[in-house]
Amino acid sequence: MAALSLTPVSIMAETSTPKGLAAEQTRQYAIPAGTLDQVLNQFASESGILLAIDGNLTQGKTSQGLQGRFSTEAGLERLLNETGLQAQPGDAGYTLKLRDQSRLPPVKVSGSVIAAERDTVTYDHQAIEQIQPQDIKDLFQNESAVAVGGSIPVNQKVYVRGVEETAMLVTVDGARQNNKVFHHNATNLIDPKLLKAATASAGVAPADAGPGALGGSLVYETVDVEDMLAPDQKFGGFVDGRYASNGEQWTTSGSLYGREGKFEALGYVNKIDGDNYEDGTGEEVNYSESALISGLAKIAYGSEQEGRFELSRELVNDDAARPYRANFGGLTVGRPTPESRNYDLSRDNTVFSYTLDRSKGGWNPEVTVAKSETELETIEVPLAAPETTVAYNGITESYTATMKNRSYTGFAEIVSGVDYYNDSALFRFEGDPDLEENAENVGAFIQLRQQLVDALDLSYGLRYDRQAFEGTDDSSHDDSGASGNLFAEYHINDYVAVNAGYAQVWGGVALAENYILNSAWVYTDLKPVESQNYTVGVVLTVEGFLAEANSYRTKIDNGRVPSYSGGPDLVADFDIEGYDLALGFSSDRAHLSIKYSNVDSEKDGQAATSYDGNYFTAPLGELIAVNGAYNFPVQRLTLGVSAEVSLENDAVEDSGAKQDGYTVINMYADYQLLDSLALRFSVDNLNNEAYTDRASYGQEFTTVKPLLEPGRSYTLNARYTF
Incomplete structure (x- = not known):
């Protein structure tokens, strides 16, 4: 069954289910x-x-x-x-x-899906392989509750129920991502072709998710050998090629992986090249060429008795000329600037982990040590001095460590432990001193998940964090706070369940983005950010049919919104509320889902715009996602269709313009030509709609030239597996 609203489900591949096997429901x-x-x-x-x-x-x-x-x-x-x-x-x-x-x-033994994990969208490896996403927007295109703004990977930002990913806890293979480099580019540069799983958890986050989950969490996991090889295989690989007509985009990827005894290893590389794309009006969008390269390397050792030791490194880079402000085309007023500058954006993630999960008893430890780094270098040619170049460099780093243990008792499943992070934001400009902010945090947590009675699932927990913050003026600021959460789901009968949850989160002081750090800042009144999250929902499942409704609210107090000239201490309060509705049907050969989300965001009591909502939210309004597919097992063929509909939004009309509505339709056909050769033909933006994605910047401002999304594109993808 396709994921519906924010419900955790295993998404069925478009092949027939063997006779006698139960559908993948809990x-x-x-x-x-x-x-x-x-x-x-x-x-x-x-x-x-x-x-x-x-x-x-x-x-x-x-x-x-x-x-x-x-x-x-x-x-x-x-x-x-x-x-x-x-x-x-x-x-x-x-x-x-x-x-x-x-x-x-495997890295983790699959456990029960209860309570705090219900309010999520989860894609496993099978689902990601079926979607075949080229960027993070493709990955979440079937979710009305997850919006992705931006037209190319270097400027895409993710919003879960209206909350921007900067205000969420984002991890890749357990490594914290501290990527507030520059608000004109992507917050986290993610290549979904490297992923085996992605989970977007809204609002009520459990204590063991980690520190700073103000509006929930985004969890990405990269592929393992276990995901790529059949049970009787020891070695394998694939080569993958894709051509898209709009922008003449070529994608080439390949992987080798194998295992022997207690060892396994995997290597994976992906490269996307292309020219500028055309929007729905037929106009070429300057500085939109594809230029992404990514890679993943993993080695692992262990057994079910000894546990699993794993070391991985993931690299993603996008390096090309982009609009001067990469998330929109330009301004009609203000200081003159060059049309473009080069954005060299890289994310580097290194993780070591040890996991022993016997799924019983009191000792099931997990240890993760990681370093993540995002670096952005921009190079421009000043209008006043065309014979020179100016380079700016921003680096964010995060060192993280987590030690936790899972105990299975007759009373509850208990996860307890400690975690640590050391985040830094560094800005460099040749000839000037380096500017840096730093935040160091130690936290302790405990989360309990239990079945109180046959029909009632509970998840509840506490965490305590202590943070030391250092500003660009070398001033020190220490603070601490507690967070708590409670989520309950009651099954009225075999068909109907209701749920409700609440979380209060202490987030400490967030780092400012690198590109606005100022040596003249004086830190006098720093306030830790805190949030309150509420959610309530009802789910109906009857023989393949699903209906769901959720209502939610996230309130963020003292959200840090510093500016270069305004100082480091500026804060604002954000109030994000809305509701989701979903209908779906799933059978052995087909599925269909329709999802609707209505999100209203405010900053300090006024409708939030895409400018003053930076780092926290965006004006989204009403979004609809439709997704369906039908499988012909004898012909080894699957046909699928999806549609994204955004209704007109006049909530931000006071800023100069309303956000226009649009409808985009996509279609695909998968054909298994040989056991080792799979083909996909697709048409993206079939109706050639000329539009700016609802979550993209600047549509409500008459002085901004927003970026239009790509127009119609025909694509052909082939994968040979050996």
Whole structure:
């Protein structure tokens, strides 16, 4: 079933489900401990699957049972963990067999989906492969509650229920991303082709998510060997080529991966080149050429008994001439500037992790140590001195460490631990002293997830953070605060569930963006940012049909909005509220979803604009996303369609202009020509709409020339796997 609104679901690939296998939905289980065959038989009966059990394999084995809400595969994984067995899916159901002992354990064993995890959009590797996103906008195009502004990767920003990603906790493979480099470019440069999972969690974030989750969290995970190889394979790879007619864009990527015994390794590279694209009016959009390159390298060692050790490094770079202010085309007033300058934007992420998850008992530790860095260098030719060049350089770094343990008790699943970050923002201009802000934070947390009674799931937790902040004038500012959250979901019956949650978050003092740091700043009245999040929802599921409604509100107090001339201490209050509606249907061969979001954002009691909402929100109004697909298994063909509809928004009309409505339609056809060769033909912006994305900058200002999105484009993609 496609993800609906902000509900966590496993998104089904467009192939037929084997007869007898249950749809990938979660179900509540309360199976007591017993012999393994007894427990498996009860699980099979309650889940509605066919499970062939060989008594010779289960003889002498016991199980602690299963308590909580699980999908079919997650429940089987939990029951069979550490038994040496696995459930092999087939045409008629599942068959019990010996586990392939040469395979390393996955990074995490899938657990129950309860309480605080419901308010999310989750894409797993199967879903990302089906979407085949070229940028982060493609990844979230089927979600009305997740808006992505910007027309090319270097200027794209993500908004979850109206909250900009700067006001969220963003991690890649567990590494905190501190990327407030320059508000005219992307906050986080993400290549979705490197991802195996992406989760956007709105509002009520659990304490173990990490510090500073003011409006929720964005969690990205890069691919592992486990995601790429079949169970009986030890080595493999692929080459991928894509051509898009608009801008004559070429994408080339490839990967090699393998495993032997307790070791595995993976290498992945992706490159996108192209010319300027044309908008829906047929006009060429200057300085919009594609110039992205990315890569990923991973090595891992371990076993289910020893745990998993993993070291990874991810690099993403975009280097090309862009509009002088990369997120819009120009200004009709103000000081004269060159038409363009070169933006060299790079993100570098290095992570070491250790995980031991037995999915039982009191000792299931996880340790993560990481460094992330984003660097932006802009080079321009001044109008007054065309024979010279001027270079500015901004670097944000974050060193992070997390140590936590997951305990499975009869009372609850308990996650506790400590985390640390050291964030810095550095600005360099040749001939001037370096300018830098720094924030160091230590936090402790505990989060409990439990089934209080058969129909009631709870998640609640606390965290305490202490921060030391240092300004450009070397002044020190220490502060501390507590955060708490509570989320409950009650299942009225097998079809209807209601949920509600609240979180209060202390976020400390956020770093200013590099490009506005000022040596003359005097830090006298710094205030820590805090937020309050409320959400309430209802979900109805009946035999493949889903209906959902959610209402939410995020209030952010003392949000830091410094300016070069205004000083470092400026703050504002933001109030973001709205609601989501969703309808969907899913079967073995088809799915269809319609999602509607209505978001209203205010700054200090006035309608927030795309200018004064920088770092926190944007005027989004009413958004609709439609997504559907139908699979022809015999022909090995899948046809799909999606549509994005934005209704006219006059909430910001006082700024000079309303935001125009638009409708964009996309279509695709997937064809499995050979077992090793997959083709996709798609038409993006089929109706050739001339529009600016609702989450993009400047539409409400008569002095701004906003960037129009690409017009119609025909694409052909081919992937050969070996």
